Amino acid sequence: MKHFIIIFLAVLIIPFKLIGQKDLQNKIEVYIKLAEENYSKENYDQAMINLDSASALDPDNGEIYRIRGMIYYEQSESRRAINEFNNAIRFDPGNPETYFYRSLVRFEVGDHRNYSLNDINMAIELQPDNAIYYIEKANYLTSTTYPVPEYNLAIQTISQAISIDPENAHYYAIRAKYNSDSDQLLASLSDYSKSIEMDPSIAEYYNKRGIIYLRIEDYLKAIEDFNSAIQIDPLNENYIISRxxxxxxxxxxxxxxxxxxxxxxxxxxxxxxxxxxxxxxxxxxxxxxxxxxxxxxxxxxxxxxxxxxxxxxxxxxxxxxxxxxxxxxxxx
Known part of the structure; x- marks a missing residue:
């Protein structure tokens, strides 16, 4: 009889324990969701309060540290942001966004470029179909704070982003800039033309292509492009100067x-x-x-x-x- 009672009590206790764990997890998720909502509305103080509440229930949750790091990043508290991202990676090493944001902060504070490249490469390894990661990697590769910007490698990297999102006009414009910076002017013209074809409403695309035409001394085509840029944005003094x-x-x-x-x-x-x-x-x-x-x-x-x-x-x-x-x- 006693054996039966013990088994009966165990059967009762286990569901209650599972229910308690489920309730706890639900509370944590609610706090994290509130933090994300407040973060998106730039209510950073309230988001921090939400995260503190979640952390009190689950101090080993990497998502809490990741969001806290993003808040510090937005508030320009770079070193604190890096510390939070370090903790986020310690508890959740499989989240590509954490590596991405840590790469951004490390680059902005002037840490050696390789730190940012290592982080962005890890983000790409974890999520290889995210075009934004390739765009940022190319930005690191072409940084002029280093003696020799790696334009060819950056162009290859941007091309990977384009293969993921081939309808993004801005990506072609970025590649066009890197081609221009490395004196590959015909390739740059081709990319700017592609950007214009995909989105003819952007004045800067015409202006940049016009500048390439200036460099190759095709002045009539340059003027045509500057006219198009001025038509879209008639108060831009730089377009007028270029014409x-x-x-x-x-x-x-x-x-x-x-x-x-x-x-x-x-x-x-x-x-x-x-x-x-x-x-x-x-x-x-x-x-x-x-x-x-x-x-x-x-x-x-x-x-x-x-x-x-x-x-x-x-x-x-x-x-x-x-x-x-x-x-x-x-x-x-």
């Missing part, structure tokens, strides 16, 4: 001067909308000094030396070193 540069190279100085004048006017309107003063390294000031210098050069070619010297003076005051040498040479 002026193409016209200058064709010795069409009068129309080049019109473009550089338009870019100067556009830049001043933008500067007037910026609160406070902007420094010389601000992108608008960089574009302004370039516009003055190029307009001065076009005016000089048009034998308007006085006006040219005024532009060289303005460019020099904005930090354009070439303008200083032009002043010495042409302005007496």
């Amino acid at each position: 002026g540069q193409a016209r200058f190279n064709m010795t069409e100085y009068e129309t080049a001067i019109l473009d550089f004048t338009l870019s100067i006017d556009t830049i001043y309107r933008k500067i007037s909308e910026v609160p406070g003063q902007i420094n010389l390294d601000h992108p608008l000031n960089k574009a302004l000094r370039r516009s003055y210098f190029l307009r001065g050069s076009a005016l000089l070619q048009s034998e308007s030396t006085f006006e040219a010297c005024q532009d060289f003076e303005a460019a020099a005051n904005l930090g354009e070193s070439r303008a200083t040498s032009y002043k010495r040479r042409y302005c007496r």
